[in-house]
Amino acid sequence: SSGINAEWPLRPGDTLNQLFSELDDRRKRREVPDYLCGKISFEIMKDPVITPSGVTYERSDLEEHLQRVGHFDPLTRVPLKREKLTPNLAMKEVIEHFLENNPWAEYY
Numbered sequence: 001s002s003g004i005n006a007e008w009p010l011r012p013g014d015t016l017n018q019l020f021s022e023l024d025d026r027r028k029r030r031e032v033p034d035y036l037c038g039k040i041s042f043e044i045m046k047d048p049v050i051t052p053s054g055v056t057y058e059r060s061d062l063e064e065h066l067q068r069v070g071h072f073d074p075l076t077r078v079p080l081k082r083e084k085l086t087p088n089l090a091m092k093e094v095i096e097h098f099l100e101n102n103p104w105a106e107y108y
Helices: 014-029 059-068 089-101 103-107
Strands: 048-050 056-058
Touching: 014 089, 048 059, 048 089, 056 059, 089 103
Parallel strands: none
Antiparallel strands: 048 056
């Protein structure tokens, strides 16, 4: 045996399926996964965006940072302009799934 997992390589969608499975486990414990929360407000993201450096933020929090503090990514300090933000649709789907199955989390 070469030690490689028999399920390798992953099929498209496996990563999202793994996230959904983890969410189901957390739902039973009433925990909100950190990756569903913004890195600025620490609240569940409603409109996640991804920066060119690959970091996901809540859009309104990051736009406020860009306007008030400066035009740079608050985590990486790389220069950043609003036009470079891209909706993180996969994360939005994971968050929506979590909230559908955990209505209590809307008020978390």
